[in-house]
Amino acid sequence: MEETQFLNEVLEELKQYQISSKNRKIIKQQLLEHIQECREHGQDSLNDLGDTTTFIKDFLEMNEIDLHSEIKQIRKSKNRTGILFVIGFFTSIVTYPISQLLLSMFLTESFNPLHTNNSFDYNILYQIADNSWWNSLLMITSVSISILISTLIVFYIRKVNISR
Amino acid sequence: MDRTSLIKGHLEMCVLSILSKGKSYGYEIMKELEKHNLKLKGVGSIYPILTKLKDQEWVHTYREMTESGKVRVYYEMNEKGEMYLQKKINEWLELQQDIKSLLQSGLKGEHFE
Numbered sequence: 001m002e003e004t005q006f007l008n009e010v011l012e013e014l015k016q017y018q019i020s021s022k023n024r025k026i027i028k029q030q031l032l033e034h035i036q037e038c039r040e041h042g043q044d045s046l047n048d049l050g051d052t053t054t055f056i057k058d059f060l061e062m063n064e065i066d067l068h069s070e071i072k073q074i075r076k077s078k079n080r081t082g083i084l085f086v087i088g089f090f091t092s093i094v095t096y097p098i099s100q101l102l103l104s105m106f107l108t109e110s111f112n113p114l115h116t117n118n119s120f121d122y123n124i125l126y127q128i129a130d131n132s133w134w135n136s137l138l139m140i141t142s143v144s145i146s147i148l149i150s151t152l153i154v155f156y157i158r159k160v161n162i163s164r
Numbered sequence: 165m166d167r168t169s170l171i172k173g174h175l176e177m178c179v180l181s182i183l184s185k186g187k188s189y190g191y192e193i194m195k196e197l198e199k200h201n202l203k204l205k206g207v208g209s210i211y212p213i214l215t216k217l218k219d220q221e222w223v224h225t226y227r228e229m230t231e232s233g234k235v236r237v238y239y240e241m242n243e244k245g246e247m248y249l250q251k252k253i254n255e256w257l258e259l260q261q262d263i264k265s266l267l268q269s270g271l272k273g274e275h276f277e
Contacts, residue, residue: 030211036234037191050206058208
């Protein structure tokens with residue numbers, strides 16, 4: 001039980017220091033093997049493993065990762081999450097009407113001067129087609145497009161920030 | 165600099181030296197270091213070193229079944245590793261010689277005073 005706790009704590013902390021999942025998987029395998037070897041040799045694995053803090057400190061040191069700059073980086077990335085959320089929100093607000101406009105231009109009769117329907121009241125946000133089911137379908141398409149584009153933009157910005 | 169930090173600084177060379185005698189695995193390497201009074205607090209240093217040796221292609225790794233049926237990862241030094249170890253040993257001996265010469269000159273100075 002204590003061994004599992006040690007392993008989980010180590011993996012959780014390594015994740016916080018943005019150690020890749022590939023490297024976390026490697027260290028998990030190595031630790032499991034070490035625990036197994038200790039058992040086979042009749043030794044207390046916890047004595048060999050040491051404490052979590054020392055393990056993380058040594059791991060970062062051996063991988064030439066500066067602990068202090070990593071902490072700063074983690075703090076920065078937490079601030080960035082909020083900024084990314086705002087960017088994503090505004091991107092979706094901008095892309096939705098653009099998508100609605102494009103769909104109403106190419107897939108509806110709203111901008112066709114020859115087609116007149118007095119009962120139809122055009123609204124770019126929720127009424128772009130006079131047929132209700134077609135209007136709903138186009139609205140769903142616009143919502144999906146705006147979510148997709150904002151998600152892609154957020155992921156792209158995040159990736160660029162991480163690789164810097 | 166304390167003893168543990170000094171060991172950590174030379175751990176890569178020590179592990180390669182152990183592997184130069186033949187294939188080994190994490191636990192065995194750690195115990196071999198302990199035999200030579202090179203005990204570390206925990207395993208946080210040894211495993212990243214083994215991963216680094218593998219990434220640098222100084223060692224091959226392969227899995228083998230133990231008698232109890234568990235899988236064990238063995239590390240075996242290759243030619244590239246041997247060359248690197250020789251280079252590191254030479255560097256270390258050179259540095260040791262320089263420090264020794266400096267310390268001896270300091271001692272001689274004391275005698276003159």
